[in-house]
Amino acid sequence: MPSLPPAQPSAPDTPTATASPFQPQSKWQLFLAFSSLAMQGFGGVLTVVQREMVEKKKWMTPAEFIEDWTVAQILPGPNVVNLALMLGDRYFGWRGSLAALAGLFAVPLVLVLSLTLAYEQFLHVEAVRGALKGMGAVAAGLIMATGVKLIGSLRLNPMGMTVSVLFMLVTFGCVALLHWSLVWTLLGVGSPAYAWAWLRIRRLDAQRRAAAQAGNGEGAP
Numbered sequence: 001m002p003s004l005p006p007a008q009p010s011a012p013d014t015p016t017a018t019a020s021p022f023q024p025q026s027k028w029q030l031f032l033a034f035s036s037l038a039m040q041g042f043g044g045v046l047t048v049v050q051r052e053m054v055e056k057k058k059w060m061t062p063a064e065f066i067e068d069w070t071v072a073q074i075l076p077g078p079n080v081v082n083l084a085l086m087l088g089d090r091y092f093g094w095r096g097s098l099a100a101l102a103g104l105f106a107v108p109l110v111l112v113l114s115l116t117l118a119y120e121q122f123l124h125v126e127a128v129r130g131a132l133k134g135m136g137a138v139a140a141g142l143i144m145a146t147g148v149k150l151i152g153s154l155r156l157n158p159m160g161m162t163v164s165v166l167f168m169l170v171t172f173g174c175v176a177l178l179h180w181s182l183v184w185t186l187l188g189v190g191s192p193a194y195a196w197a198w199l200r201i202r203r204l205d206a207q208r209r210a211a212a213q214a215g216n217g218e219g220a221p
Contacts, residue, residue, distance in 0.1 A: 022058040027092050027099040033057065034084055034103030039111070045080045047142040050150065059087070062153040074186065080104065158200045159193070167193045 024030045033052065040048045049069075053060045060068065072082035084104055088096030154164040171189050174180040180188065 023091055024057075024059060027088075027096055030088055030092065030096055031099045031103040033059075034100045035107050037080075038104045038108040047145065049080060049083065053087075062150065063156045066150060066153050074190075157197075158204060159197050160200070163196060 024033065037045065037048055037052050040052075046069075050065060054062055054065050068083055068086055069079065072079040072086065075082045081101065081104060084100035085097045088098070088100035090096070092099065151165070151168075154161050154168075157164050159167070167189060171185060174185050174189060
């Protein structure tokens, strides 16, 4: 009796972001990457993280970055620290987490302490105060530009582009206009977004299984 061909592995039931083929080659490289990231993060690190990890090093795809940054934003503590811990653990376990965390704090700690001492000396200089206000405006513009660049990745979101943009606008209104706290924003906007995404994923899974069964039925003699 002829043997049957081996069964092919089935596709995953839920849509996931395609993993990036690039990754750090050592814990030292991870340490240097996060040190460089921290040294550039004046006024916020979101823009720098996205550029370094997605565009330059390609350690993460845009979809992976959105998913991981969302988790880092929800968890307690600074979001970039949470992201460093997750990324380090993904490639090198707890040692990678420590390497990424050390990269974030080692050299920048010395720099921040030095700048703090210098700031106290020049606090009342009008030019210094004006420069700080100008850098604040630039930092806000960088964050907005990063958000616009990441909108395109929402096409891969199971909720769909239209619904994702709608939730994004509602979240902006709750935070910027209504001044909701993070907890209330997550409960008020995150809960319905979670429910809608769960329903969409279930529907997509059902459609995928139905299509697979129809294909098997057509291929049967």
